[in-house]
Amino acid sequence: MGALSPRCTALIRQNAGMLELAILGFLYDTPLHGYELRKRISALTGHVRPVAESTLYPAIKRLEKAGLLVRATEPGAVAAPRHVLSLTDEGRIELRRRLTEPDERDITDENRWFTVLAFLRHLDDAPAQAAVLRRRLAFLEEPASFFYDGDRALRAEELDDPFRRGVLTIARATSRAELRWLRATLESLDG
Amino acid sequence: MGALSPRCTALIRQNAGMLELAILGFLYDTPLHGYELRKRISALTGHVRPVAESTLYPAIKRLEKAGLLVRATEPGAVAAPRHVLSLTDEGRIELRRRLTEPDERDITDENRWFTVLAFLRHLDDAPAQAAVLRRRLAFLEEPASFFYDGDRALRAEELDDPFRRGVLTIARATSRAELRWLRATLESLDG
DNA sequence: ACTCGATACATCGGTTCCGATGTATTGTCG
DNA sequence: CGACAATACATCGGAACCGATGTATCGAGT
Structure with a gap:
């Protein structure tokens, strides 16, 4: 190297x-x-x-x-x-x-993130791999809001717009699924 | 108009x-x-x-x-x-x-799709809104594969790479959640 | 004989994207 | 009183992206 x-x-x-x-x-x-x-x-x-x-x-x-x-x-x-x-x-x-x-965008943009994941095995170093996963974990753990009333983030239940409610619903489900996978994978990398 | x-x-x-x-x-x-x-x-x-x-x-x-x-x-x-x-x-x-x-990319790329959803209420025409949702539904219903062995699509279980397996796992969970929402929303738009 | 599709590479021109940088004002904190 | 953040807009140059188009070969169908 x-x-x-x-x-x-x-x-x-x-x-x-x-x-x-x-x-x-x-x-x-x-x-x-x-x-x-x-x-x-x-x-x-x-x-x-x-x-x-x-x-x-x-x-x-x-x-x-x-x-x-x-x-x-x-x-x-x-x-x-x-x-x-x-x-x-x-x-x-x-x-x-x-x-x-990885660039910050590689962490936040799902398309780029999947590309990182697709090749992450090439790193061949569990702690380094875990560090990358932890960056994604940190990103997903901070609450992401899409819609605001002034400065206040709106929750899905507060929106009458079914499509915007969908955005929040889908984003949350996606996030939950990935968090589960991230935590499980980190455990097996660390353990 | x-x-x-x-x-x-x-x-x-x-x-x-x-x-x-x-x-x-x-x-x-x-x-x-x-x-x-x-x-x-x-x-x-x-x-x-x-x-x-x-x-x-x-x-x-x-x-x-x-x-x-x-x-x-x-x-x-x-x-x-x-x-x-x-x-x-x-x-x-x-x-x-x-x-x-919407452009085909607006349907397939989640980032763009969310932007479409965020403003879809402006269409103010339930059948037109439903038609857009159906395009996304059709896209999500056709099986997307990420990794291949020659021409054969690989399933999550066949991959030893935990990261690639993660890509498939997350993509499927995401897809399932959005399909549920799409079907429910289409039903209320049609009904 | 002819077309068509797949393989395989390449350029051109236009659009979009974005980091760096600049300008100017107002309010705030020390 | 000076530094600094926030407000508010703008340009430049380079990079990336991509549709259209061109070149060429080969095999399969018709």
Whole structure:
């Protein structure tokens, strides 16, 4: 686990999209070409937010430019020649960094959070994994209110709007389910 | 409910962010100045995804340019002069249009969906509201898989990765809770 | 022979997003 | 009296996103 090169530290920035995290996460297991990568990312998050090719290929280029992955051109087995992508050592370090210190948005936005969870096993260090789960736990434990009367948060029962009541109902049910899972998983990580 | 002006139809585009929807939604009730608008949007979605001022003000400008809202400068009651924003008739039509025909992403992405729900009462037409809920119902009813072994979707029990298992567990619990609410609400809208 | 769909990659241009930064005023706390 | 937070708006530049479009190959159907 050496230090990051200047090229790499230059890449450490806020708001590094969840797309990049997914690319790094999938390539951590095994080298893949772009098309296959796209299929896997689509399976993971595509039902919520489809991955445009015109978003994926520039993202791959960014990561290549940052020295996190390399391309090897292979003659096409089926069709056009493939660019097989594999992570560099720096790419592997960077993935672990992004998993260890996720951006605040990675914690609060469910889509991003699921992407973190999908690859968290790569951290391979139970205390570090537990620390990430605890950040999510802290976020879910502070009461989130959606609607206010002035400064006072409104409870579901106080809303006559059935749709806004739905937002609160669903958010609470979701939160309860995840809290249960988080506490159980933390227990088994700590124990 | 007249036809939309050319300026307005030009604005009908894909991927019209949920920020614009929130602006239109809040102003539908009452005129507000930008700063107050920001506080309300922050309460609604800020815990997941904070609203940068540098995103809000350009969005207001876009909507103004499109003829959906107008600004009136008021001498500042407390501090700097305020720009009180109010929807035009076209703005009101456009909000109802966006609520009646939400973008596919507004249905699939929970953050966007919650924004739709937060303002769906403005539609003021039970069958139209029910139609929107049914789109979400259809989306949640088709089984979503996150992880695959080749083409075969993996069930929670098949994963040894506790974090990926968590993704499936949480997604299912969330889905069940929302389906319950959707079915109950549809029944009361239809009945 | 022709079309079509899947594989595989790429660019262009427009929109949106957002961190950093700047301006100005008022009220509050020490 | 000075620092500081809150109110209130705005711009700039860079990054990210994405629809449209283009290129090319291969196999299956018709």
